[in-house]
Amino acid sequence: xxxxxxxxxxxxxxxxxxxxxxxxxxxxxxxxxxxxxxxxxxxxxxxxxxxxxxxxxxxxxxxxxxxxxxxxxxxxxxxxxxxxxxxxxxxxxxxxxxxxxxxxxxxxxxxxxxxxxxxxxxxxxxxxxxxxxxxxxxxxxxxxxxxxxxxxxxxxxxxxxxxxxxxxxxxxxxxxxxxxxxxxxxxxxxxxxxxxxxxxxxxxxxxxxxxxxxxxxxxxxxxxxxxxxxxxxxxxxxxxxxxxxxxxxxxxxxxxxxxxxxxxxxxxxxxxxxxxxxxxxxxxxxxxxxxxxxxxxxxxxxxxxxxxxxxxxxxxxxxxxxxxxxxxxxxxxxxxxxxxxxxxxxxxxxxxxxxxxxxxxxxxxxxxxxxxxxxxxxxxxxxxxxxxxxxxxxxxxxxxxxxxx
Numbered sequence: 001x002x003x004x005x006x007x008x009x010x011x012x013x014x015x016x017x018x019x020x021x022x023x024x025x026x027x028x029x030x031x032x033x034x035x036x037x038x039x040x041x042x043x044x045x046x047x048x049x050x051x052x053x054x055x056x057x058x059x060x061x062x063x064x065x066x067x068x069x070x071x072x073x074x075x076x077x078x079x080x081x082x083x084x085x086x087x088x089x090x091x092x093x094x095x096x097x098x099x100x101x102x103x104x105x106x107x108x109x110x111x112x113x114x115x116x117x118x119x120x121x122x123x124x125x126x127x128x129x130x131x132x133x134x135x136x137x138x139x140x141x142x143x144x145x146x147x148x149x150x151x152x153x154x155x156x157x158x159x160x161x162x163x164x165x166x167x168x169x170x171x172x173x174x175x176x177x178x179x180x181x182x183x184x185x186x187x188x189x190x191x192x193x194x195x196x197x198x199x200x201x202x203x204x205x206x207x208x209x210x211x212x213x214x215x216x217x218x219x220x221x222x223x224x225x226x227x228x229x230x231x232x233x234x235x236x237x238x239x240x241x242x243x244x245x246x247x248x249x250x251x252x253x254x255x256x257x258x259x260x261x262x263x264x265x266x267x268x269x270x271x272x273x274x275x276x277x278x279x280x281x282x283x284x285x286x287x288x289x290x291x292x293x294x295x296x297x298x299x300x301x302x303x304x305x306x307x308x309x310x311x312x313x314x315x316x317x318x319x320x321x322x323x324x325x326x327x328x329x330x331x332x333x334x335x336x337x338x339x340x341x342x343x344x345x346x347x348x349x350x351x352x353x354x355x356x357x358x359x360x361x362x363x364x365x366x367x368x369x370x371x372x373x374x375x376x377x378x379x380x381x382x383x384x385x386x387x388x389x390x391x392x393x394x395x396x397x398x399x400x401x402x403x404x405x
Contacts, residue, residue, distance in 0.1 A: 082263025
């Protein structure tokens with residue numbers, strides 16, 4: 001396979017993560033019957049093992065309980081974690097907590113980090129990110145936000161309706177995106193708040209039924225906020241800069257999502273190769289059929305290309321750029337490449353592909369959601385197209401004849 005220019009530190013970390021996955025996480029996954037919920041005891045055991053293998057929360061600074069690795073250096077480890085649905089949970093690189101920890105690290109006060117970031121890294125509490133709203137609120141167009149937060153003395157009063165709040169059902173704290181100034185453009189008039197999930201007025205309406213729920217231990221909550229009061233020190237970051245803060249969270253989080261899913265794709269292809277090698281049909285193994293071999297080769301190529309795009313986007317972020325186009329390209333390409341790879345694995349494994357003895361069915365359902373969560377394909381394509389058409393060179397058409405000219 002193609003060798004990337006990952007640092008020695010990144011390679012060594014990923015190797016330890018790979019050992020954890022092969023020796024602990026995947027064997028534990030195989031012990032669980034298909035569709036079985038992950039117990040708290042299993043989570044504790046896996047996280048203890050991640051600490052023993054020295055791969056627990058590598059993306060978080062050491063002073064907050066992590067390992068202090070640079071963002072670019074943790075990407076290969078995120079990919080290793082993605083090989084099993086239990087991997088990200090074990091290494092504490094699981095969404096939405098991973099992105100929320102990043103936002104708290106960047107924008108939190110010392111008090112907020114002490115009260116929320118540190119226990120979040122430790123796994124003592126869980127979090128949710130409440131941004132998306134039902135129709136006709138914020139979705140693919142976040143400027144349509146309708147949830148508000150109004151200042152009342154030394155408190156903020158939050159009113160609104162959110163859903164698809166990942167992890168919201170069991171969250172201890174919610175990071176809530178709300179409009180704080182309706183007289184200016186939303187890009188200058190929104191803020192982020194830390195809201196205890198048990199605060200008066202927070203109503204967890206339901207866990208939204210959804211595709212892939214069997215393989216999704218976090219769930220996605222619908223939540224109403226009815227006159228929820230939080231003290232002014234629960235404002236996260238600067239008032240009115242919520243869009244900028246959220247973008248700081250979403251850019252890297254989208255890349256880590258890409259790497260987790262590319263790891264899932266690699267595992268799916270590994271299962272498919274093992275199955276087709278053993279499975280006999282029409283006189284020889286399925287793996288000896290040209291179509292199977294060529295299709296696996298195509299999917300391996302696409303996943304390698306996705307890895308390269310993600311690394312290029314991460315390098316741009318590390319250089320201090322917002323890298324919106326690079327992130328959007330990575331998100332669209334990785335999501336589609338992963339979906340194609342898992343679909344191929346399901347097809348080649350036949351009945352075992354759609355059964356629950358193997359993880360492919362869960363992978364298949366979850367990967368389809370990836371083309372919608374963290375920005376639908378169309379939103380990212382819009383970002384890419386906007387830059388693509390910014391500098392059109394009209395001289396390219398000088399040789400073209402026009403009507404009656």
